[in-house]
Amino acid sequence: MKRRKSVTNSSAIQTLKKISNDTIPTISYQEAADQFLKHCRIKGLSPETVKFYDKELKQTKRGLVEVDAPLNNIRDMTTDHIESFIEYQQKIGRAVNTINARLRAGRTFFNYCHRKSYIPSNPYDGIQQLRKRHEVGATFTKRQLKRLLDAPDVTTFIGLRDLAIMLTFAHTGIRLTELTSLRLQDISFDDKGAINVQRAKNRYARRIPLTNRLRVALRAYIQERGVLHHDYLFISLENEPMGARGIQDRLKQYGKQTGVSKEVTVSPHAFRRTFCRLKVEAGINIFILQRLSGHQSLEILKRYVEIYGRDLEDAIEQGID
Structure with missing residues (x-):
């Protein structure tokens, strides 16, 4: 008898998927951020760099709250949430440099989460830095x-x-x-x-x-x-x-x-x-x-x-x- 290419028992497949998903541990944004900062300190990053990540991730969290991102389970975070976060930052008047700093910190953080298998993919993939004017700041005469x-x-x-x-x-x-x-x-x-x-x-x-x-x-x-x-x-x-x-x-x-x-x-x-x-x-x-x-x-x-x-x-x- 020729083998069918697809399985017809859809209910069994859904049950298997549910069991598989149930075995994947969930982790909140804050829990993952704490682990990331610990990793940065162990890695030997400078105190200023660790402070930068800590500050920007806290600010990013506040913004993600405003756009109803799933902070209790970052596996559900998508690129749409990040885009909504950027739009919110622009709406409240954040400078381009400020938004880009948070995007850099967020991308690095979620790359870490991906390597640790906390998330299936990085929601920052496809997100570009905002374009800004390349100017030199004020100098003294x-x-x-x-x-x-x-x-x-x-x-x-x-x-x-x-x-x-x-x-x-x-x-x-x-x-x-x-x-x-x-x-x-x-x-x-x-x-x-x-x-x-x-x-x-x-x-x-x-x-x-x-x-x-x-x-x-x-x-x-x-x-x-x-x-x-x-x-x-x-x-x-x-x-x-x-x-x-x-x-x-x-x-x-x-x-x-x-x-x-x-x-x-x-x-x-x-x-x-x-x-x-x-x-x-x-x-x-x-x-x-x-x-x-x-x-x-x-x-x-x-x-x-x-x-x-x-x-x-x-x-x-x-x-x-």
């Missing part, structure tokens, strides 16, 4: 930068420290998290001197030579700092390591004091952008600038070249009769 660097009273410990901090930002392009992690042993005065950034964002340590002014300021500051029970470079009046918030507050204070904050937001990243801009305007090779700034990709630096590079002015008259 040379005059604004001079006003900021001239503001600290270097006859006081706080003033000397703050000048050393601002010069480090301005003359190296270092990130805030990199600066707060600097230790005394990361500063070398041999030959011309250098800062060795050991705890870089992309995990690749780099060396940044000291400018003459920065070398003098750091040497004077370190002498006043003295020997303490820890080796963090920048400290408070209580001799404790300065955190990111404390440094940001000091920069804001100088911004108000000098009036620069009325023109440009005074922040660590504004110093970093200014560093890149001035180097490009000076004609520094983009690959050397990448080594100095620690950018993992050239894409961002190319934006500086497009806006601030002088090669177009040099080339525009060439080939003209």
Whole structure:
């Protein structure tokens, strides 16, 4: 007798499917997120990266609640839910960068869930980052930068420290998290001197030579700092390591004091952008600038070249009769 190609006992098939589905454990969004963050810490991701995932996944959860996504069983999450989440974020006025950050975090999280077999497929598959304008943020002019660097009273410990901090930002392009992690042993005065950034964002340590002014300021500051029970470079009046918030507050204070904050937001990243801009305007090779700034990709630096590079002015008259 010839074998039939399909099974006719549909009720038996449905029963088998139900039994199969019942054996698959369900997991909630929060349970999976807790497991993911634990995985990130075990994997050795930086505290800042773990904090980023934690923050964005919490914000994503709030948004998914608003679109009635199945948070009690993420196996039922679909691409439609993610698209509804994006539309909701746009409706409440979230910036493109903010939405894209949550999409990146969500995609990574659900990739982890897929690898762990919590979900049959990633609902972020097919979801693209929102298109955004490729712009360079605000930078200081040379005059604004001079006003900021001239503001600290270097006859006081706080003033000397703050000048050393601002010069480090301005003359190296270092990130805030990199600066707060600097230790005394990361500063070398041999030959011309250098800062060795050991705890870089992309995990690749780099060396940044000291400018003459920065070398003098750091040497004077370190002498006043003295020997303490820890080796963090920048400290408070209580001799404790300065955190990111404390440094940001000091920069804001100088911004108000000098009036620069009325023109440009005074922040660590504004110093970093200014560093890149001035180097490009000076004609520094983009690959050397990448080594100095620690950018993992050239894409961002190319934006500086497009806006601030002088090669177009040099080339525009060439080939003209």
